[in-house]
Amino acid sequence: MADPREVRLEDLPGPKSREELEDMKAPYEEYCRKIFDVGNEFIKPGALEGIRWLSCTMYIFTPHSVANLGELGAEIIKVEFPRVADPMRHTSPFNECYFYPLHDTRPKSGTGIGVLNANVNEYYISLDYHRKEAQEVLYKLVKMSDGLTECYRPGTFDKWKQSYRYLQEINPRFIYVWGGGFGYGPKAFGGSYDILGQAHAGLASITGFHEDFGGHPVKHSNWCIDWYSGTQITVAVLAALYWRRKTGLGTMIEFSQVQAATRCLGYGVPLYGRFGVVRQRWGNWDTMLCVHGIIICGKSDYPDEKNPQLRNEARYVMVSAFNDPDFKELCSVIKRMDLYEKYKTHNERVRAEAQVEIYREIEKWAADKSRSEVVRILTEAGILAMPVKNDKEVYESEHFRQRGTVRWMDDPMLGDVIAQSTYSTGLFSETPRRKFWDFRPVGADNIKIYHELLGYPISTIQEWYEKGII
């Protein structure tokens, strides 16, 4: 045992060798590049290695909660219904492309691009829970796994004798996640979608332009509540794993999608509780800061493009000049110093009538300019301005490329695909997130899991397959 009175060099803060000294002298930028080492994530360990999780999930919301674990290093087994599979596989924007056949019995029915990024790094097996023969298989998997996520209607897994109260008997350390629409309560049997969640939770009512500007409640074009609540489930699972380390016991997590969206209401609910004010949607402007919003410019950055999304849409700019000196500069740029004189203080500017007038004048100034021209002029004047980028520009962004946020990968099944998913969620120096593959065909890993992991003979697996159990 070391003498406690002895001060050892290793225990002292600071560099221990010439190399470490050099490391510490390196500029922060260089230091970050070295420790995060973007592009070489695969040589480092995964944070959740050793965790095995079952995913009985569909669509985006619950699959994404499990994919997060897979990206952090856990071993995931995704269980799909034989032949039918996760219905998300049938989606594909405008039937754009089918990456892979759904199943070898349905070669013409493909897996669409809509499913990408939601079930990363998982093994894919098929199993029909209804069948008695399937139950023993599932129980065996539960015994050797840490948890399960499902998204069936409340009580469905209970009816099939595979809910928390049954599985806990088999494996007391088991963590069980039910992620669904409404949770228990008056609407227990209501299913949910992202858009339903946004509507039910009151989020859609504060998204979009005010009615006075011809606006309607809107949902986000992507399923942001699916992705958001999936992440929230992952946070819950990590907490449950930590709790299990302390107590040795599992947990059931019940997560309602429609409740997740209420968190995004921010100050809306306390505002009503305190003053009875119902928050309204206010579009591209901010209710608490002015100028701090998105304006439209007269000309597109790509006037000759064939693609209408580029030709017509590339003309929005985010402008921020809410403090007095910035607002003064902005007024001077648009040659409307009278506006500055009229709205000298922020309290005056932030009022609804003032905002209507101020933004209208800025847009008038931008009416004969393109988006990049507006950004250039404002940036040169020291005002924060950023073009509203589209997917093409995100793909081409040097910033995202250098950080590895958007990158190309050689998927073992799909070949050349571009990925942002896991790499967009933060960098880890020791245990980075990573993506081995995106998705696999239905039942692609039946042999691996049933034969190699559970030890069933190939003849039994063949029999199950012929009977439609897997």
Next chain:
Amino acid sequence: MCDIIWCKKCDTVNYLDPYCFWNWEGKIKCAECGEVYYIHMIMGHMYKGPEPRPGEQPDILPLYADKPYDGYTNFPPGTEGKTRPYNCTPRHIYLGRADQRKFSIRNRPMRAWPQPPSAGIAGSQGFYWDIKKLSPEVWEEYQEKIKRGEVRDW
């Protein structure tokens, strides 16, 4: 919220979408009978009009129109000569048939074309799709692309 021009000649409601007509002055053609109307809108409110201007050239078409007393007769966005073109309409390649591409936009091979109906015992699939061995014609096409310098890193 959007304003309308109810054409009394043919009983057609022409819808003026707020994004286009919020602050706007000009002439609009009725989708059904072609009657031209002048309007002037300020901040979403009809300041002047609609006034019929027969014989004049319209500046723009309505976004959508329907005939409320006539069941479901309507002119959806993008009806040629009747309503404004709807630029969000999917391109023709997105309508109805899967577009199975072989190469990504940087011209490297993708697995996006049909595989043989059966791919192993009990639905198990091989993990790695070896383009060179399993799709030699795609591999050859890829080599040609490399020679022509069409394959990019980004």
